[in-house]
Amino acid sequence: xxxxxxxxxxxxxxxxxxxxxxxxxxxxxxxxxxxxxxxxxxxxxxxxxxxxxxxxxxxxxxxxxxxxxxxxxxxxxxxxxxxxxxxxxxxxxxxxxxxxxxxxxxxxxxxxxxxxxxxxxxxxxxxxxxxxxxxxxxxxxxxxxxxxxxxxxxxxxxxxxxxxxxxxxxxxxxxxxxxxxxxxxxxxxxxxxxxxxxxxxxxxxxxxxxxxxxxxxxxxxxxxxxxxxxxxxxxxxxxxxxxxxxxxxxxxxxxxxxxxxxxxxxxxxxxxxxxxxxxxxxxxxxxxxxxxxxxxxxxxxxxxxxxxxxxxxxxxxxxxxxxxxxxxxxxxxxxxxxxxxxxxxxxxxxxxxxxxxxxxxxxxxxxxxxxxxxxxxxxxxxxxxxxxxxxxxxxxxxxxxxxxxxxxxxxxxxxxxxxxxxxxxxxxxxxxxxxxxxxxxxxxxxxxxxxxxxxxxxxxxxxxxxx
Numbered sequence: 001x002x003x004x005x006x007x008x009x010x011x012x013x014x015x016x017x018x019x020x021x022x023x024x025x026x027x028x029x030x031x032x033x034x035x036x037x038x039x040x041x042x043x044x045x046x047x048x049x050x051x052x053x054x055x056x057x058x059x060x061x062x063x064x065x066x067x068x069x070x071x072x073x074x075x076x077x078x079x080x081x082x083x084x085x086x087x088x089x090x091x092x093x094x095x096x097x098x099x100x101x102x103x104x105x106x107x108x109x110x111x112x113x114x115x116x117x118x119x120x121x122x123x124x125x126x127x128x129x130x131x132x133x134x135x136x137x138x139x140x141x142x143x144x145x146x147x148x149x150x151x152x153x154x155x156x157x158x159x160x161x162x163x164x165x166x167x168x169x170x171x172x173x174x175x176x177x178x179x180x181x182x183x184x185x186x187x188x189x190x191x192x193x194x195x196x197x198x199x200x201x202x203x204x205x206x207x208x209x210x211x212x213x214x215x216x217x218x219x220x221x222x223x224x225x226x227x228x229x230x231x232x233x234x235x236x237x238x239x240x241x242x243x244x245x246x247x248x249x250x251x252x253x254x255x256x257x258x259x260x261x262x263x264x265x266x267x268x269x270x271x272x273x274x275x276x277x278x279x280x281x282x283x284x285x286x287x288x289x290x291x292x293x294x295x296x297x298x299x300x301x302x303x304x305x306x307x308x309x310x311x312x313x314x315x316x317x318x319x320x321x322x323x324x325x326x327x328x329x330x331x332x333x334x335x336x337x338x339x340x341x342x343x344x345x346x347x348x349x350x351x352x353x354x355x356x357x358x359x360x361x362x363x364x365x366x367x368x369x370x371x372x373x374x375x376x377x378x379x380x381x382x383x384x385x386x387x388x389x390x391x392x393x394x395x396x397x398x399x400x401x402x403x404x405x406x407x408x409x410x411x412x413x414x415x416x417x418x419x420x421x422x423x424x425x426x427x428x429x430x431x432x433x434x435x436x437x438x439x440x441x442x443x444x445x446x447x448x449x450x451x452x453x454x455x456x457x458x459x460x461x462x463x464x465x466x467x
Contacts, residue, residue: 002202002225003109003246004066004294007079011047018075019047025060026053028137029129036068036299045071045303049294056123056137056163063249063295065126067141069203071303076311079203080224088315088331091224095211095315098222100229100242108232108245115287116235121166122251122284128297131267135276137163138266140305141296142197142251143209144171145218147241148182149189155179156209156217158298158308160274161197161282162263169253169282170263171195172274175411175419178214183280187257194241195255195282196234200248200296205229210309212316212366218242235286248293253282267301268412269338306339313366317343320365325354331362332381333369340410341370344381352432359402359425368410372425378440379428390428400427 011019026032032050039045048068055061070076073084082090105111115121127137139161147154157179162170173180186193198205208224209217222229231242236252243250259281265273298304310333318331327348333339343362349355355374362372375381375390395401402425409421430437454467 001230001246002204002227004200004202004248004296005290005292007202008047008049008066008294011075015075015078017046018072019049021049021051023051026050026065028054028056028126030132032065032067032128032297033130033299036302036304039068040302047071047075050126053126053295055126061124061126061295063124063126063293065128065297066200066294067297067299068304069296070206070298070305070308073307073311076203076207076307080207080226087311088318091207091311092315092319094224094226095208095213095220096223097215097219098228100218100222100231102242103230103232103245105232108230109290110243110245110247110250110288111232112291113289113293114235116285120284120287122163122287123166125249126295127163130300131273133265133273134267135162135262135264138300139163139169139197139199139251140300141298142199143201143206144179145196145198145243146179146182146193146255149185149191153214153216154218155182156198156221158206158210160263160266160300162266162279164261164281167284169251169284170261170279171255171282172263172266172277172279183255183257186255190258192254192256194234194237195253196241196243197251197253198244198247198249199251200294201244201246205244206308207312210312212312218244235288243288248296249287249289251284252286252288253284255280255282269301269305269340270410270412270414271301271338272412272414274412301338303335306335310335310339313340313368314343317345317362317365317369321345321358321361324361325349325358327354328358329377330381334384336384337371340368341413343369343372344387345372345374346377346379346381347374347429348377349429349432355427355429356402356425359427360404363404363407363423363425367408370409370413370421370423374425374427374429376429387428391426394430395426395428397426401425402427 050065077087160172204225208221211220230245232245233239234241260278263279264276268274314331322328329346332344359372380386405422407423
């Protein structure tokens with residue numbers, strides 16, 4: 001069965017340059033984020049395993065920290081047996097429901113250690129504080145599972161969870177996401193809401209949990225993983241609430257919709273702090289884990305955070321736009337805009353109305369997408385220099401710019417008016433059927449196919465340039 005431990009072992013064996021172990025003692029406050037920031041300056045995004053991180057008691061934790069697991073498209077592609085170019089398409093092909101299988105607790109690695117009541121102490125974990133103005137330590141790598149009380153469907157969301165005490169959490173439920181609508185149902189019934197926080201699993205598990213489909217998400221996780229997800233009964237609610245058997249750590253908690261406390265600020269994907277607000281309190285009822293569990297964290301506001309969601313959002317947008325415009329070739333959501341606010345669409349258009357139709361579809365399909373640029377098939381949408389070149393040379397904004405005021409957008413965008421934002425797009429495509437448009441400069445194919453840079457460099461230079 002696929003799990004985080006096996007994936008790390010696989011990387012160390014088959015892709016050793018993509019993973020780095022740090023044996024030096026680390027403080028949970030700011031030090032690991034500082035290491036990630038230094039690596040990013042060098043354009044490096046390896047998976048990181050920190051073996052000696054102090055917990056919130058100031059002791060060396062028994063749980064190594066895994067972070068940057070989602071910071072490289074190549075690793076995400078490897079997790080689902082895909083390629084960087086084919087990642088979104090292959091994700092869509094896998095995004096089909098596979099019913100979970102139920103296993104007994106004795107067969108579930110996540111039940112090797114079980115803590116309840118007074119035995120629970122979240123401060124034993126190496127929970128990080130990521131940015132200077134963050135309220136404090138946050139569970140940033142947990143997949144929060146909650147069940148719709150009316151449909152029984154399970155929603156999985158990576159959301160920010162403040163650790164307010166050894167058994168106390170404060171949870172941020174984004175008002176534009178499904179999880180908010182579910183907790184509102186429990187509030188209407190005046191009932192506490194069961195919540196399971198899954199910390200650590202195979203990357204394909206997390207990718208499946210980021211699905212944009214309205215579905216029972218553990219089934220989609222199984223499809224993306226390529227095998228049925230193993231579930232086992234929870235300690236608190238038994239078979240009424242199931243938990244992933246192959247997870248590293250599971251926290252079971254009851255969320256009280258009417259009981260709120262201060263949560264935030266917290267550094268977010270926009271590169272700004274999400275503001276302080278009153279959010280629901282949760283009481284931890286049980287913690288189960290593997291004996292040798294890894295503690296998974298996600299670095300907010302960096303590639304680790306951006307790319308966990310971007311390929312899945314790309315896949316969703318591609319499917320929606322492709323239904324309207326068959327000539328749609330690819331969709332890219334770039335890291336430069338937090339992998340949320342911008343979308344680039346490549347198409348082979350058949351008429352001049354298609355780019356604007358694609359823009360309108362993209363802006364409506366994902367509330368977070370704010371600006372859309374549509375380009376021709378000869379533009380590499382993964383190269384922003386080429387996208388901006390197309391904007392500069394193929395658009396006239398008196399006819400090619402669209403602005404739509406007052407749409408629902410991302411509340412974390414500091415320029416927005418709460419949930420309301422102005423959205424827009426640029427048609428940066430050549431006119432359809434016009435043969436007089438200036439041709440792009442190029443080199444003879446016979447030469448570019450024959451010349452290989454590595455053949456002209458010394459071995460030391462090739463190694464230094466990673467060619």
